[in-house]
Amino acid sequence: xxLPVWTQSQKxxxxxxxxxxxxxxxxSLAIGELSLRFNQIWKFVTSxxxxxxxxxxxxxxxxxxxxxxxxxxxxxxxxxFIVWWERKVSAHMQSRLGxxxxxxxxxxxxxxxxxxxxxxxEDVIPHEASPWVHRLAPVLAFVPAFLCYAALPFxxxxxxxxxxxxxLYIFALSGISVLGIVMAGWGSGNKxxxxxxxxxxxxxxxxxxxRVLSVVPILMFAGSLKLTAIAQYQSGFWRISxxxxxxxxxxxxxxxxxxxxxxxxxxxxxxxxxxxxxxAEAESELVAxxxxxxSGMKFSFFFLAEYAYVFLSAGITAALFLGGGSGxxxxxxxxxxxxxxxxxxxxxxxxxxxxRLRVDRLMEFTWKFLLPWSFANILIAxxxxxx
Amino acid sequence: MFETSDLFLRQYGxxxxxxxxxxxxxxxxxxxxxxxxxxxxxxxxxxTYECGPDPVGTAWIPLNVRFYLFALLFVIFDVETLxxxxxxxxxxxxxxxxxxxxxxxxxILSLGLLYAWKKGALQWD
Numbered sequence: 001x002x003l004p005v006w007t008q009s010q011k012x013x014x015x016x017x018x019x020x021x022x023x024x025x026x027x028s029l030a031i032g033e034l035s036l037r038f039n040q041i042w043k044f045v046t047s048x049x050x051x052x053x054x055x056x057x058x059x060x061x062x063x064x065x066x067x068x069x070x071x072x073x074x075x076x077x078x079x080x081f082i083v084w085w086e087r088k089v090s091a092h093m094q095s096r097l098g099x100x101x102x103x104x105x106x107x108x109x110x111x112x113x114x115x116x117x118x119x120x121x122e123d124v125i126p127h128e129a130s131p132w133v134h135r136l137a138p139v140l141a142f143v144p145a146f147l148c149y150a151a152l153p154f155x156x157x158x159x160x161x162x163x164x165x166x167x168l169y170i171f172a173l174s175g176i177s178v179l180g181i182v183m184a185g186w187g188s189g190n191k192x193x194x195x196x197x198x199x200x201x202x203x204x205x206x207x208x209x210x211r212v213l214s215v216v217p218i219l220m221f222a223g224s225l226k227l228t229a230i231a232q233y234q235s236g237f238w239r240i241s242x243x244x245x246x247x248x249x250x251x252x253x254x255x256x257x258x259x260x261x262x263x264x265x266x267x268x269x270x271x272x273x274x275x276x277x278x279x280a281e282a283e284s285e286l287v288a289x290x291x292x293x294x295s296g297m298k299f300s301f302f303f304l305a306e307y308a309y310v311f312l313s314a315g316i317t318a319a320l321f322l323g324g325g326s327g328x329x330x331x332x333x334x335x336x337x338x339x340x341x342x343x344x345x346x347x348x349x350x351x352x353x354x355x356r357l358r359v360d361r362l363m364e365f366t367w368k369f370l371l372p373w374s375f376a377n378i379l380i381a382x383x384x385x386x387x
Numbered sequence: 388m389f390e391t392s393d394l395f396l397r398q399y400g401x402x403x404x405x406x407x408x409x410x411x412x413x414x415x416x417x418x419x420x421x422x423x424x425x426x427x428x429x430x431x432x433x434x435t436y437e438c439g440p441d442p443v444g445t446a447w448i449p450l451n452v453r454f455y456l457f458a459l460l461f462v463i464f465d466v467e468t469l470x471x472x473x474x475x476x477x478x479x480x481x482x483x484x485x486x487x488x489x490x491x492x493x494x495i496l497s498l499g500l501l502y503a504w505k506k507g508a509l510q511w512d
Contacts, residue, residue: 064401068408122425128435128446139417143409150405161401168472169402190435191446198454205461212468219475292436297420301413360511363457367509371464371500375493378471382486385479 023108067160071149079307080111086348093352121296126189129293133187138294138301141180144173145308152315153227155325155333166227167219170316171212174271177305178204181290184302188293196281196289199359200273206363207277210370211267214260217381218250218320227316231324249323256384259377261321263370265343268313269350270366272306276354279362314343456508467496 084099087110091098103109125131151166153159163169178201185197219225222233237244238252246252251261270277281289291302318324318339325332357365435442470492478485503509 061404064404065408068405072408072412119420120424122428122432123420124432126435127433128442139410139413142413143406146409146412147402147405150402160405161398163398163402186447188435189446190442191437194446194448198450202454202457205465206457209461209464209468212465213471216468216471216475219472220478223476223479225472225476287436287438296424297417301416363511364509367460367500368504372497375497378475379490379493382478382489386483386486 064160071160072146075146075149075304075308075311078311079304080115082307082310082344083111083114083303084108085344086351089345089348090352093349115300118296118300121299123298124293124295126293128189130187130189133183134293135298137180137184137187138298138305139180140183141177141305142301142308144176144180145305145312148173148312149308151227152312153231153319153324153336154315155331155336158333159228162226162228165225167215167225167230167316167320170227170312171208174309174312175205175208177309180305184294185290188290190293192287192292193290196286196292199279199286200281200290203273203277203279203362204271206366207267207270207370210263210366210374211271213371213374213378214263214267215320216374216378217256217260220378220381220385221250221253227319227324231319231326234323235326247323247326249321249326251321256377256381257321259373261317263374263377264317264321265346267366267370268317269347270362272309272313272347274306274310274347275351276356277362278356279359310344310347311340314340314347317343453511460503460508463499464496467492 084107088098088106099107099110101107102113125134148170150161151159151163151169153162181204182197182201185193185195185200188194218230222230224230224233234247234249236248238246238248249257251257273281279286281291286292291299294302315336318336322339322343323335324339325336327335435446437443471489474481474485474489481488
C-alpha cells in the first residue's frame with residue numbers, strides 16, 4: 001500500500017486550517033460562555049429588581065434591549081470571524097496564504113481593519129439615483145436579518161423569542177430582504193445594479209419555495225413549528241439491541257432526511273446569493289451586481305446582511321437537521337455553535353468547489369428539479385409516518 | 388384565554404423591540420459613518436459607474452417580462468406552501484384522511500407546475 005505523500009504546502013495548509021478551526025471553536029466557546037454567564041447574572045438581577053418593586057414590564061423591556069445588544073454583538077463578531085475565516089479557507093484551498101500581516105497572528109485583525117476602512121470611506125450617491133430608495137435599501141436588507149436572530153435557538157434556554165411559529169417567522173422575514181436588494185438595484189440608477197437586483201430577486205424567490213417545502217417533512221415528524229421543540233424532538237439515539245448507533249437527528253432519517261437536507265442546503269446557498277449561485281453579482285459580467293454604487297457604511301450593511309444570513313442559514317440547518325444543541329458532555333450552546341460553524345464551512349467549501357451556474361440552468365434547476373423533489377419528499381414522508 | 392394572549396403579546400412585543408433596536412442600530416451606524424467619514428468629493432465621483440465612459444441613457448428601462456412571470460409563479464407557490472404548513476403540524480392526528488387530502492392538493496399543484504412547464508413559463512431563454 002502506497003501512502004499519499006504530502007507536499008510541504010499541503011502540510012502547511014492542513015496545519016493552518018486545523019489551527020484556524022480550533023481558533024474558531026475557541027472563539028465560539030468564549031462567546032457562548034459569556035452569554036451563559038450573563039444569563040445567570042441577569043436572572044439574579046431580575047429577581048433583585050422585582051424585590052425592590054421595579055415594574056416587571058420595565059424589567060422585561062430592559063432585558064429585551066440587553067438581549068438585542070448581545071445579539072448585535074454576536075452577529076458583528078461572528079460576521080467578522082466568518083469573513084476572515086472565508087478568506088483563510090479560500091486562500092489555502094488555492095495554495096495561497098490569505099491575510100497574514102494585520103494583527104500579527106495569521107492576519108486575525110484583517111476584518112476589523114476592513115470595518116474601520118469602510119467606516120471612513122466617503123459616501124457616494126450617484127446623480128442618477130433615487131436618493132431615499134438608495135439610502136433605505138441597506139437598512140431594509142439588514143434589519144430583517146437581525147430580526148430573524150430573535151427566533152434562533154442558540155441552545156437550551158438561549159433564545160430571545162421562542163415563537164410558536166418560529167420557523168415560519170424566520171422564512172417570512174428573510175423574504176423581506178429581497179425587497180432591500182431590489183430597492184438597491186432600482187434605486188442606484190445603474191444598469192448593472194438593476195440587472196443584478198432583478199436577477200437576485202428572481203433567484204431568491206425561486207429558491208425560497210423548495211427551501212420552505214423541504215422543511216415540511218420535519219414539521220410532519222415533529223408536529224410543531226417551534227424551533228426549540230423541533231430541536232428537542234431530535235434528542236436521543238437510535239439503538240440496535242440497546243447499543244446507541246446514530247443520534248436521532250433529522251439528517252439521519254433514511255432517504256427523507258438526506259433529500260430534505262440537500263434541498264435545504266442548496267436552496268440556502270442560493271438564497272444568500274453565494275457562489276455557485278452568485279449570478280446576481282457575477283463580477284465578470286455585472287461588476288458587483290446590486291451594490292455596484294454602494295460604498296462605505298451602506299455597502300457594509302449589505303455585507304453584514306449577507307454574512308448574517310449565512311450564519312442564520314447554518315444555524316437553522318443545525319437546529320432542523322443536526323439536532324440543534326443536542327450532544328454529549330459539552331453544554332448545548334457549544335454543540336449548536338460547532339454544528340453551525342461546520343455548516344458555514346460547507347458554504348465556504350462550495351464556493352471553491354463548484355463553478356458558477358448559468359442563469360437559465362439556475363432557474364431550471366430549482367423549478368424543474370428541486371421543487372418536484374420536495375413535493376415527492378412530502379408525500380413519501382406522509383406515507384412513512386402512516387405505515 | 389388571558390394567558391394565551393399575554394404570551395402572544397410578550398413574544399411579539401419582543402419582536403417589536405428587536406425591530407426598533409435593529410432600525411436604531413442601522414441609523415446609529417450610518418450617523419457615525421456620516422460623522423467620521425472623509426469628504427473630498429470629486430464631482431466626477433457622483434456619475435453613474437459604467438466602467439469609465441460616460442453613461443449611455445437611463446437605467447430605468449422597461450424590463451423583460453420573464454421576471455414578472457417568475458414573480459407571479461412565486462406568489463402562487465408561496466401561498467400554497469403556507470397552506471401546507473398547518474397541515475404538516477397536525478399531520479399525525481389526521482391519519483389517512485390527511486394524507487389523501489394532501490395528495491390531491493399536491494397533485495393539483497403539480498398539475499399547475501406541469502402546465503407552466505409545458506407553456507414554457509419556466510424557460511429562461
